[in-house]
Amino acid sequence: METWEFLAAPFAAGLILTGIHAYLGLHVVERGVIFVDLALAQIAALGTVVGFLAGTELHGGGAYWWSLGFTFVGAGLFSLTRMRRSRIPHEAIIGIVYAVSAAASIAAMSRAPEGAEHLKDMLVGNILVVSWGEVGRTALLYGVVGLFHWVFRKQFLMISVDAERARREGLSVRLWDFLFYVSFGVVVTSSVAIAGVLLVFSYLIVPSVCGMLFAERVGPRLILGWSMGAGVSAAGVLLSYALDLPTGAAIVCTFGGALLIAAGVKIVLSGKS
């Protein structure tokens, strides 16, 4: 069936996004830095814009290195601004970084041709027209990042869940924070190019929130998150086909619906016990 041929690549992309984001989402929700992906994606977009004004092509290899460089700067910024005892919540700084880099991109792009068009391009992405080549490259990259996180899972989990204990045990929280945000930035930059900010945000937060509803430990939460993400990817892609809606938006709405159902189940379950 030719229909499946078209829906297979977006679905595969959805599975890959689920794989890495449901995991990173656990960290992000645990740290309470929900909007860090939006901020990093926006910094990456700003990097592309600055590179573009400096003379590189928008969709070429040069643009990627510009965005990656800016992502590293952002990662440094976020690891430096995480204070032990501060009255200013980390989320506030992330919000400021997001707003300023978004505004800087808009201002810079107004000096460039096809301004709005390309800015939209960078942050919207289009999961429906993702190619198998992109899916393969992304799977490889996320595999490497995932492996890195699995090898150092003890350190990464400790700095996210219990930073005080990590300090007592002599871990350099700043260093591991920086490594976390760098790997996170690498993932988000690629994901946003494929799927856009809205969809990446949903893949990051919704599965981990769903996992938290039903489980305490990391393992079960991950398994729940992965199952939910995979199920929603399939349902969202099918819904987009059945109702002929833009695929990314259809998946995000499916995430919302699925979380509502999960919350309903939770209420019923806790009412019984």
Add this chain to the structure above:
Amino acid sequence: MKRVVTLFILLSLWAAAPAEAKLKVVTTTEDLTALAREVGGDRIEVSSIAKGYQDPHFVEAKPSYLLRLRGADLLIAVGLELEVGWLPALVQQSRNPRLLGKGSGYLDASTGCDILERRAGPVSRAEGDVHPFGNPHYWLDPDNGGVMAANIAGRLSELSPADAPYFRSRLEAFQKRLAEAARSWEDRMRPHRGVKVVTYHNSWPNFARRFGLEVVGFVEPRPGVPPSPSHTLKLIQAMKAQGVRVILVEPYFDPQTPNAVSREAGAKVVVLCPSVGGAEGVKDYFRLFEHNIALLEAVFRETGGAQ
């Protein structure tokens, strides 16, 4: 039992299939659909990807677009990079060999048309969303409409040689009707020749040249770049100095800035229809011009026309 069912399905398919399969045509805009319908008549099945009320620079991909492109015998595009932001990825993903690599199933309707603002040298990045191959809104001159219809008829005849005489006679009839209509449109616009107008986007150079309007400025500081305060102030001053009383806006742009400018400059905002399907009742290529010219006549009467 299974065999009986298969046989039944095959029979019903055979019965449902028309004697001659129609050519499946997909166009990027409704203007091209309208023109294809004029020459293709009942020998083709045609539908458009972008709706007339949508900005053809931006189109959000949906699964049905891929399915339609997959099955298409012919894809007709406006060309000149109007669809560059979304069409290439869709065509690539449709995996339709007829359309890929600009094969026999891909037609750029602009060939042979009178294209304005073509750039010889490289386009500087500071100039905004400039299309180096020329202004892609060329269908708004009826002469170009005739050329586009001829391009479409030519390609349809190549794809279905048996129907070539049919397409030829429909093309000739269409071009004759169009020439007559164009004369009457010109007659109606003649009293307003030389009227100065401001437009939102640079969508109207072909239309303006054909019907004698003078476009003296744009609400956008540069094509594709949203209005900025200094440009808006300069525009208001220029409009006052030159006595511009009319701002033409495309339906998909935010009317806030043009409304503010028109208040300041004492002008009227008119939402013109840049494409077939962009306004109620604009169902074919003729009604596209009828609609816009009627709107312009009304506003020029109200603002005093050429002064």
